[in-house]
């Protein structure tokens with residue numbers, strides 16, 4: 001580990017807002033905070049919103065600052081990136097923020113039924129190879145795992161530079177008859193004016209500098225309906 005990374009990792013251990021469970025704590029069993037984030041971490045009954053693959057946590061911190069009456073949890077496997085967001089929240093005493101360093105694959109060990117209101121997925125790795133489809137954070141495998149802890153009609157927001165990932169997710173949403181709230185393959189063309197959507201993440205800035213278009217999709221998950229690839233595959 002580089003010197004910088006090590007220093008950040010050590011510093012992050014002192015932050016009250018970061019949880020770094022070992023694989024043992026979440027691999028085959030539930031984390032001790034499952035079902036208790038409101039009572040034990042935030043000490044309120046406000047809605048909880050997740051950011052998956054949060055990187056430096058621009059959405060987690062940006063939304064928490066705008067909406068102090070909601071709680072935000074950023075999740076990523078890379079601690080050195082998460083250090084940025086957790087340090088900002090720590091220094092500015094933003095109390096409605098937490099970070100979990102873990103793989104999204106373990107997410108059901110952390111949250112219980114109806115514990116979460118919304119999910120932001122910000123510039124996830126697009127996993128372009130067909131054989132890696134199941135690794136996409138918007139594949140049926142992951143959407144069904146989110147269904148278990150999202151409130152009924154809970155919202156998923158996807159922001160991505162990948163037209164392929166955007167189209168893939170949109171097809172899935174349509175073929176499963178999920179309610180679309182907003183959908184555009186060119187967010188900054190001026191059609192959607194929205195302060196929240198204008199938060200720019202680290203990767204987003206890089207993609208914008210390269211001239212990429214930003215896609216945005218938000219939709220609701222029906223808790224009682226399993227999401228499948230079946231209809232999408234039939235179409236192909």
Ligand SMILES: C[S@@+](CC[C@H](N)C(=O)[O-])C[C@H]1O[C@@H](n2cnc3c(N)ncnc32)[C@H](O)[C@@H]1O
Pocket residue numbers: 052053054055056057075076077078081102103104105122123124125201202203204
């Ligand atoms: C392209 S970066 C985007 C980071 C940030 N959201 C942004 O927009 O700047 C993708 C992030 O997802 C994280 N990630 C990818 N797969 C993950 C997984 N299965 N579980 C947890 N984090 C994951 C990576 O560590 C990385 O920080």
